Structures are given as structure tokens and as C-alpha cells.
Amino acid sequence: MVTLLNENYHVCTGCALLCDDIEVVTGSGRITEVKTACRKGVARMKGCSEPMSPTVDGQEVDIDNAIGAAAGILSNARSPLVFGLGNSTNMAQKKAIELAKRIGAVIDDTSSFCQGPTLEAIFNENIRSTTLDDVRNKADVIVYWGADASNSHPRHFSKYSYFPRGQERQRGWEEDRIMITIDIRRSHTAKISGDKFYQIPLQADAEFIDALIDALSGKVPKVSFGFDIKRILELANILKKARFGTIFVGLGLVYSIDNMDPVVKLMDKLNEMSNFHLIPMVGHYNMRGFNQNLFNETGYLNRVKFEKGDSTDVQHGAEFSIVETLNNKAADAALVIGSDPLSSLPRVIAEHLLNIPVITIDPCETFTSRKAKVTIPSALSGVECGGSAIRMDGVEVKFEPIIETNRPPDEEILTRIMEAL
Amino acid sequence: MTNAMEIYKFLPKTNCKECGKATCMAFAVSLLSRELTVGDCPPLKEDDFKANYEKLSGMLTPVKGAAETGMIVHEDKCFGCGNCVVACPVNVADDPHGTGIGRAPTSDKVILRVEDGIVRTSNVHECRRFGMDKILCNGCIVTCPTEAIEFV
Numbered sequence: 001m002v003t004l005l006n007e008n009y010h011v012c013t014g015c016a017l018l019c020d021d022i023e024v025v026t027g028s029g030r031i032t033e034v035k036t037a038c039r040k041g042v043a044r045m046k047g048c049s050e051p052m053s054p055t056v057d058g059q060e061v062d063i064d065n066a067i068g069a070a071a072g073i074l075s076n077a078r079s080p081l082v083f084g085l086g087n088s089t090n091m092a093q094k095k096a097i098e099l100a101k102r103i104g105a106v107i108d109d110t111s112s113f114c115q116g117p118t119l120e121a122i123f124n125e126n127i128r129s130t131t132l133d134d135v136r137n138k139a140d141v142i143v144y145w146g147a148d149a150s151n152s153h154p155r156h157f158s159k160y161s162y163f164p165r166g167q168e169r170q171r172g173w174e175e176d177r178i179m180i181t182i183d184i185r186r187s188h189t190a191k192i193s194g195d196k197f198y199q200i201p202l203q204a205d206a207e208f209i210d211a212l213i214d215a216l217s218g219k220v221p222k223v224s225f226g227f228d229i230k231r232i233l234e235l236a237n238i239l240k241k242a243r244f245g246t247i248f249v250g251l252g253l254v255y256s257i258d259n260m261d262p263v264v265k266l267m268d269k270l271n272e273m274s275n276f277h278l279i280p281m282v283g284h285y286n287m288r289g290f291n292q293n294l295f296n297e298t299g300y301l302n303r304v305k306f307e308k309g310d311s312t313d314v315q316h317g318a319e320f321s322i323v324e325t326l327n328n329k330a331a332d333a334a335l336v337i338g339s340d341p342l343s344s345l346p347r348v349i350a351e352h353l354l355n356i357p358v359i360t361i362d363p364c365e366t367f368t369s370r371k372a373k374v375t376i377p378s379a380l381s382g383v384e385c386g387g388s389a390i391r392m393d394g395v396e397v398k399f400e401p402i403i404e405t406n407r408p409p410d411e412e413i414l415t416r417i418m419e420a421l
Numbered sequence: 422m423t424n425a426m427e428i429y430k431f432l433p434k435t436n437c438k439e440c441g442k443a444t445c446m447a448f449a450v451s452l453l454s455r456e457l458t459v460g461d462c463p464p465l466k467e468d469d470f471k472a473n474y475e476k477l478s479g480m481l482t483p484v485k486g487a488a489e490t491g492m493i494v495h496e497d498k499c500f501g502c503g504n505c506v507v508a509c510p511v512n513v514a515d516d517p518h519g520t521g522i523g524r525a526p527t528s529d530k531v532i533l534r535v536e537d538g539i540v541r542t543s544n545v546h547e548c549r550r551f552g553m554d555k556i557l558c559n560g561c562i563v564t565c566p567t568e569a570i571e572f573v
Contacts, residue, residue, distance in 0.1 A: 009525070021525035036525040038501040039538035136523060150502060150566045155523075158503035163564065164523030165513065173508065173564075188566035192504070 013382030014041035048364035071420035077333035084339030086284030089387025092410035104308025146252020150188035505561035
């Protein structure tokens with residue numbers, strides 16, 4: 001659990017880094033100035049440019065009627081879908097799981113097409129992980145693989161990984177740390193790592209991992225895409241000598257491999273000769289929290305179907321992912337919480353949402369909310385309501401509300417829907 | 422960015438010492454560090470060098486928006502990652518338990534901080550690029566992924 005160092009500090013819920021050193025200036029019931037946060041954090045903390053209103057069939061109603069309409073849709077649905085929750089607090093996620101059990105819903109989040117496989121390997125202890133505080137204090141070799149932290153988590157280098165001084169890294173980034181980027185393009189992250197950028201072709205990650213394992217084993221590495229062998233040997237040497245190494249895995253690597261076996265193999269090999277850890281670059285501020293909460297409840301971190309009236313009957317499988325559920329047209333109603341699947345999913349998949357009644361719970365107007373049958377505005381978590389969330393490295397962070405609102409938090413809305421069922 | 426050799430090209434190159442410096446090259450270095458001004462060279466004020474005087478004055482006029490050290494932050498490119506704040510050696514020395522370890526500034530002495538998602542400067546006289554003993558420190562430039570920081 002993270003303890004805030006200063007009573008004036010707040011937690012930023014802009015991404016899964018959950019920066020805990022943010023100061024704000026408030027005025028007229030809004031946050032007017034944000035100190036230390038990056039642009040993503042400032043945009044989140046200053047609130048929505050287009051706040052959502054409670055509506056049913058596009059007509060503005062009061063929130064009680066919207067909640068009643070949502071309960072009506074979910075009661076009548078035979079196979080409802082509950083999706084999102086990456087931007088909700090732990091308490092709201094637990095309530096959503098409870099609701100999914102009550103109505104016999106499929107429940108899934110973005111991790112099923114995001115960092116799910118990496119987190120599954122960590123939860124099942126197939127891969128060793130660590131905390132970001134240990135990375136700051138100890139890490140001497142930092143690898144970003146298929147990740148562009150500069151854009152996805154702008155303060156990743158400056159707060160935890162490359163630039164800060166740490167207990168065992170007192171001499172600064174130029175002397176004490178080596179940063180490596182492996183990616184298919186020269187991203188902003190690759191630019192920071194300078195000559196330690198290894199550019200590989202699309203879909204070549206598994207082959208590059210095999211070559212790296214060969215180099216670590218003392219064999220001559222071979223790749224089919226004309227990569228300088230000396231550079232692979234040089235990389236293997238750096239990894240071998242690491243005293244505390246960490247690999248930050250991005251979606252570039254996750255999407256490129258069929259399963260996590262190559263990564264597990266590489267981590268096992270690295271840990272035979274040095275000391276390596278892996279942290280997934282989780283995007284939404286509490287996506288890992290949802291995976292952890294569902295894992296604690298069911299033993300699965302996503303893609304779960306509950307049977308109505310029997311809370312012990314839990315089914316899990318690829319067919320219960322949001323992509324497959326929508327593709328198979330298996331859902332007859334959807335409850336979307338703090339997410340925008342119409343924007344983030346491919347059109348051919350997402351278009352089923354246009355044919356079924358959709359309920360959105362969100363502070364801001366989204367593409368999905370504009371097409372939804374029922375919209376219920378909620379408080380912006382981390383700004384208008386407090387709670388707790390799980391950081392990308394698995395550490396729990398608590399936060400308090402900064403400004404007041406009359407909009408209820410996600411968990412209250414979900415509780416009221418359950419009462420109205 | 423202007424360098425001493427470019428300035429030297431427009432000087433009389435007579436090493437007359439009237440400015441108080443031993444050579445015209447030393448005068449060029451003093452101009453670059455803002456220790457002396459173009460008007461401190463008497464021969465430059467003569468009619469023969471009028472064009473050079475104007476050229477040098479233009480070269481050394483601080484660029485609009487630049488700090489006294491010549492630093493410009495391109496706000497449209499900066500996304501507030503704070504790499505420069507944490508990598509800046511002056512920030513680390515003055516605020517070892519704040520910016521030095523990646524956290525929010527805890528000292529008023531820091532020269533770089535992030536406000537509203539954009540890096541802002543303060544206490545520029547503390548910057549290593551300022552004053553008589555300035556050095557061409559580039560900690561904030563090389564750590565910026567978007568080339569949002571520039572010195573002119």
C-alpha cells in the first residue's frame with residue numbers, strides 16, 4: 001500500500017502509474033491547475049470537456065429513472081454482458097462482479113485484448129515480477145519491449161525507471177543504468193535509449209527471443225531478417241551482467257506472440273544467469289485491479305460467464321471475451337462501465353452493440369454513450385470520488401476525492417441497479 | 422545556436438585590446454557568454470564596421486520567448502514527462518529528496534518543474550548555462566524525447 005508523502009499530494013488516475021505526488025489548485029468547484037502531472041494526467045484531472053447527462057432513449061431524465069431503466073434492461077436480458085471497469089475503483093469492480101453474478105452475465109475487460117496473458121503468467125507465478133519502487137532503487141538494466149512508455153505512461157522514465165536516483169543507483173542514469181528498447185519503430189522511447197535501440201521487423205519478436213536465448217547460452221544466434229549478430233551478442237552480454245534487470249512488456253510484444261511461452265523461456269534463461277523481473281505496461285489506471293479482483297473471486301482474471309442464480313457456476317474461455325461475445329452476437333444487452341468499446345474495438349466487432357440495448361456508466365460523453373439506450377453519469381474517480389486502485393506493478397494505491405460533486409460514484413450506481421433489479 | 426567562431430568572423434580581428442580582452446577571439450567568447458556587449462568594442466562602432474556591428478547585434482539579441490540562458494520550451498511539443506526535471510544536475514543537487522528521486526519538487530531552488538503538463542523554468546541564474554562560469558550542459562536537451570527544449 002502506498003502512503004502519500006505529503007498531505008497536499010493527490011493521486012493521478014490518468015494511467016496505471018498512479019503518480020502519488022500531484023498538487024492541484026482548485027477554484028469554482030473545478031481543478032484549475034495541476035502540478036507535476038503529465039499532459040495525460042492534467043487532462044484526466046481537469047475533468048471532462050463533454051460531461052454526460054442521465055438519459056433514456058436519448059431523452060434527458062433524472063438519474064433515478066435512468067437507474068430504473070438500466071435495471072429493467074438487465075432483468076429482461078437472457079445473456080447480458082458487463083464490460084469495462086479499467087477506470088473504476090476496486091470497490092466499484094467488486095460491485096460489478098457481484099452484479100454480474102446476480103444477472104448471470106459475461107464479464108470482461110480490456111485485458112482480454114491487452115495485457116491479459118502477461119498478467120495471467122504473473123498471477124500464476126510463471127514469471128517473476130517486482131515493484132516500481134524496487135526498479136527505482138535497484139534496477140541497472142531496464143528493457144522496454146514493444147512499449148512506448150514516453151507516450152503511454154509519460155512519467156515512467158522520470159518517476160521510476162531510468163532517470164531518478166535510487167538507493168542502490170546514486171550516480172544517475174548516465175553511469176548507473178542502461179536502458180534498452182526493442183521495437184519495430186524508432187519511437188520516442190527508442191530515442192531516449194540512444195544506441196541501445198534494437199529495431200526488429202513486425203512479428204519477429206519470438207524469433208528474436210530465440211536468438212537472444214541462443215546468445216545467452218553461448219551459441220551463435222541466427223535470425224532470418226538480417227540482424228547484425230554482434231549486436232545480439234552485445235545485448236545478451238548486457239543482460240547477463242545485470243544485477244537487477246527489469247523488462248517492461250508492451251502490447252507490441254503481447255500482440256506479436258501466440259502465447260507467453262517464449263517470454264517465460266527467456267525469463268527462465270535470464271534468471272539462470274542474472275536477476276530479471278517483468279512488469280506489464282498496463283494502460284487504464286485500474287485494469288490490473290479488475291484482473292486481481294476477478295482472479296481472487298473466480299480464479300480467472302477475465303473472460304468469465306456466471307450462471308444466473310448459481311454463484312458457484314463460473315465458466316471461463318476465449319468465447320467469453322468481449323470480442324468473441326460481440327462477434328458471435330451472444331449478448332442481448334450490455335452494461336459498459338468507464339469504457340468506450342465503440343471507439344476501441346474494430347467496427348465489424350463493435351457494431352453488434354448498435355443492435356442491443358447498451359447502458360453506459362461514465363463521467364464523460366463517449367462514442368458508446370452517444371449510441372447507448374441508457375446513460376448514467378458517474379463521479380470521476382480520483383477527482384470527484386475516492387477509493388483504491390492497483391498500480392501496474394500490483395501495489396495498491398488509495399486516493400481521496402479532491403472536489404465535490406452531486407454525481408454518484410460507480411459503486412453507488414451499481415448498488416442502486418442491484419436494488420432495483 | 423551562435424558559436425564563438427561565427428561571432429569572431431564579424432569582429433575587426435586586430436587584437437587591439439581596447440575592450441580589455443587579450444584577443445578578438447576572447448572578446449567573441451565574452452560576447453557569447455553575455456559578459457560584454459557589442460558596444461564594448463570601440464573599432465566596431467566606426468563606419469567601416471557598421472554592417473558588422475548591426476549583424477552582431479542581431480545575432481546576439483535574445484530570441485523571443487527565450488530565458489536568460491537562451492532556453493526555449495516548445496510548449497506544443499512538451500507533454501510533461503518530467504525527464505528534464507529529474508535529469509537536470511542542478512535540480513538533483515538542490516532537491517535530492519524530491520526531483521532527484523523522481524518525485525515532485527520539494528525545494529524552491531529547482532530550475533525546471535512541470536505545471537499543467539508543460540515544463541516551466543524558474544531560478545534560471547542557477548542553470549549551468551548561465552553566467553561567467555557557464556558550461557554547455559545538455560542534460561535537459563538529450564533527455565527530451567520530443568526535442569521540446571532548445572537553446573539559442
